[in-house]
Amino acid sequence: MSIAATQKRSFGAFLWDYLTTVDHKKIAHLYLFGGGFFFLLGGLEAVVIRIQLIKPENDFISAGFYNEMITMHGTTMIFLAAMPIIIGLMNAAMPLQIGARDVAFPFLNALSFWLFLFGGLLLNISWFTGAPDAGWTSYASLALDSPGHGIDFYIAGLQIAGAGTLMGGINFLATIVNMRAPGMTYMRMPLFTWATFITSVLILFAFPALTINLFLLMFDRMFGTAFFDVALGGNTIIYQHLFWIFGHPEVYILILPLFGLFSDVFSTFSKKRLFGYTAMVFATMLIAFLGFMVWAHHMFTVGLGPVANSIFAVGTMAIAVPTGIKIFNWLATMWGGSVRINTAMLWSLGFIPSFTIGGMTGVMLGSAVADYQYHDTYFVVAHFHYVIVGGTVFGIFAGLHYWWPLMFGRILHEGMGKLTFWTFFIGFHLTFFIQHFLGLMGMPRRYWVFLEDQGLDLGNFISTIGAFFMSFGVIVFLINIIYTAVKGEKASADPWDGRTLEWATASSPPPYYNFKQLPLTRGLDPLWIEKREGNGKMTPAEPLGDIHMPNGSFTPFLMSLGFFIAGFGFIYQTDNSLWHIALFGGMAFALGCMIYRSIKDDHGYYIPKAELEREAD
Amino acid sequence: MSQDHSLYPETMPQHPERATLEGKNKFMGLWFFLGGETVLFACLFGTYLALKDSTAGGPSSEDMFGLGLVFIMTMLLLTSSLTSVYAMYHMRNNEFKKMMLWLGITALLGMGFLGLEIYEFAHYITEYGFTFRSSAFGSAFYALVGFHGGHVTFGICWIITLMIRNAKRGLNLYNAPKFNTFSLYWHFIDVIWVFVFTVVYLMGKVG
């Protein structure tokens, strides 16, 4: 499977390969490109938002369209861009980091991806018929009030994509529990793997709340139930609770994997072992644990009463402690090290002050009474972009530069990388720093226009200029990708003097079976240990033998297609009962695929030992 | 990891369902899924508890619920839990026929339960005009109990598919994990039912 071989194959074969793949490395590519596409879309929406707000009472876009824009921006960025890209990175690196040949359920892995993609497409098709317009939170009272089918697309799209995410979480959990290579004990796992593990737990416990909430909303909108219908005794606060019971853990789903990644990057490029490894692991767990107990900090102004507000305020602030442990441990990791600053490291270094500011404002928001002023203003917008862009997006960029060789066998161009970093970094602070003040000066969020002569003009103008800087940075990055694909520097198997197992394979990108022989782990940072002891490579933990591999399958694609069609049926059956055909047809098709899958034996295949020996040279 | 190529060993291991990596993965995966299901049902229970008094002038739980039917349903489902334990017992002893028999009984008991549940719903609708549109209480009731019923339905379809598919080929290390995952799932449904009858029916009757 050398690169030359890939290039010789026809485009059709290439496409078919990706449509049927169950290989975690290829699924990672799919996730990255799917998520990347939606990131551009979400970014474009952000730019439209900023253009609308460049001057007071602007009429670049209409009020209704603006609401669709923010809703789709938030939803797209969180569910269709950030999470899938993160899951892509997990797929690319986690199985390698624990020395496995694949994930526990390769078929399910492919299914997760296709569900995400079709869910995302379904959601975005709503642009042609009227997009959802009740905010990414889609609070029940407004969502029930919203005319047209926008909200229905939101429900169906997220339901499908969410199912994929949930499966992905279970898959990663089973992988990490059952498939660690010999010697890879829990307390020897790289932090990115730990973060994947804990994030998966968060997904497992948070997504069901979203699933149920969307169901309730769907029933209210489509079948006339009364969960949130006040006239029949319904209660819209239930929606808000369920949303944030999901929603707060969700924001940690967005940041914890990158915390893990930064840990790996800092230690690699400081040539130093991670400072306080055990504390880092437990801090991650603690963040996840506390993350379930603070959801009502999004609801301080709902009127839950002082007891609830106080409890949740204290819980919220408590999360600062484990997060602080992490920040200081990263600094201590670099302290005394030999810090090499390349693009991956630049993004990681930029992350520290940016995220700390975001965390700072987070703790300030956690002070319930202060939040009576901040809530639903641009202060909150500033807070979460500081943590999400300054944490998640910076982390994603760091991860892409760090693992690009692992994923694509080439090193991204450093010069362009640095240009992207600096323009994006400056643009980011320009856009979002001023928004803290805008919020306090009386600008609520989700405002289509702000009025003239209210002291908000200059701040908004600066903010918009910042967004242009960010766009420039992103475009340079796109050019970088193309340049690298065409004539980027080829990477060796271990281009960064790595410490963990993903750099211990035969080549970059690794062969499709990952490890010819599973490696034996003798401590934290296994590859580093072997290199320091002069072996230079991992000791195998097993004799060379046949390797069992799963078969590719087109079923995940078809099954997701079934749900996609059923999604349309759900949305439009309220208009015309003929759509029930799509609804039941799609469901039956998907179910048929499921039954086909479960009754058809698929034992995979073996790569014979002889072939592996041949490939050695 | 690839120590065992054969799915048809000479001696059945103590835990055939977890003898292969595939089996271990299925086993873990299903348990984790159940962890998620716990939260799923908690959300429905929470919604139900929040809305159970919002009858909007319609019938309330005290008006409608009868204990007799629920008791029979409970017994059916609890017994089906035991029969699926029996099935797993025979699986471990490598007695394929007996395992199938007990799984069949499990499915029948499940169907009995489901039939009674449908009867119950029909009764509420025709007698009291109590539907999922009547009030927030109605919505929450049917959502919770119906969701559980949906799980039962899925379980029955699952086991029937498994039984038909494997009827002719006996027990091996490839299908043992599948039977075992079903059994775990089925117990979990029973666990949920314990809470349903306690929280919805018994507590609803108490007031």
Add this chain to the structure above:
Amino acid sequence: MTDNTNTNTVNAYNKRKNKEEMKKQIISFALMIGLTLIAFVVVATGSMSKMFAIPVLFILALVQVAFQFYYFMHMKDKDHEMPSVLIYGGVWAAFLTLCGLVLISWW
């Protein structure tokens, strides 16, 4: 793979162990039925005040569920650490959810 009706064996030691296990499970089943009966009787006879009955019913349910998990689903066995961790995690998240919806949703 060929479909064969297999003829392989189970060793006697395991058989005995399985039998013992089964005995325990029948006992727990009997207990579960007993608990259920108590719960229904409490309600049917109206022999307890509401304040008292609700916690009692709840405890009966919890005990019964513990039997299901530990005996029927073998959570007591070893090799079930991870399942326990995640079930308890789920129970914890479920508990918080319930608290949220039951205690602070209304007025």
Add this chain to the structure above:
Amino acid sequence: MKGWMGKIKALLVFSALALFLTACGKDNLTALVPKGYGAQSSMDLIILTTVVMSFVFLVVIIALVIVLMRYREKKGQEDYIPKQVEGNQALETVWTVIPIILVIIMAVPTILASFDLADNSGASKHLNVKVTGNQYWWHFDYENDEFQTSQDLYIPVGERVYLNMISSDVVHSFWVPSISGKLDVNPENTNTLYIEAYEEGVYWGKCAELCGPGHSLMDFKVIAVSKEEYEQWVADMKAVDPEEVPQDAVAAEGKELFEANGCMGCHAIGASPAQVGPNLTNYANRTTVAGVKEHSKDVLVQWILNPEQYKPGNLMTGKYPELSEDEADKIAEYLLQLDATDITPESAGK
């Protein structure tokens, strides 16, 4: 030389001041210059948390700068392997314990303040106003006095006023940044918020919960006047006779048109429970049309002709017969003579 320096200095001071003022935003809108009880409570906490967190930020930044200055990979020493440190118990304890202390410092005042602001036990001794949030406008019902206003909430300065808030449709949020933090206006329950303005003035209020296309245009005003003026205002408002025909002939015609075109079905003049649309009793005393537009006759005529152009998605558009410019003009004339009282926003110390 000296004069030149002085000028520069003056310029610097002046521009710093200007920057500071613009940085604080517009008076009576910004939360940064609190002029009421709730806003002051929040501001105290904002300052406290900002100070604490700035200290934290400083520590992080200093550490980061030191790392970048001292521990960069040196040229020619690319092969240098630093000592592999596992951790340091003492240090790790320090950066666990200090943040815990800092959190406690911030948490305790937060708890105290949230109980303080939620204490509604004094409600019966004070003025109570029922507030209803509607898709894109606010309604104020003076419960003890049985009269209503919309968009402009008059309150006596220096006194607590209890607002009992509920929504007629979707969730809104009541926010007057310079005198109080916000509280949601939910459809299923009444939330109570007390406000107290320290100074007379016209304070801008905004809806802070996405409620549809008109969300950004759901502004209102809180007008704090002296106690005497407030009492006068109440008396005036109660004395309004909705049947009164204006002296002016055009306005009188306007009144007829107002009635003939079904405006009355939604808009009450004088005390009335009807509230599909804003109450217009003291319409002439308003300073904005529909809460956001300049209060001029032109704008009002345009509003009556086509409200959509000013407030997308509002619930008046299309619900009444089409009017000619002339008719609208007459109605506007009538509405602009509805000066029920002499107490206007101008009375609020401005």
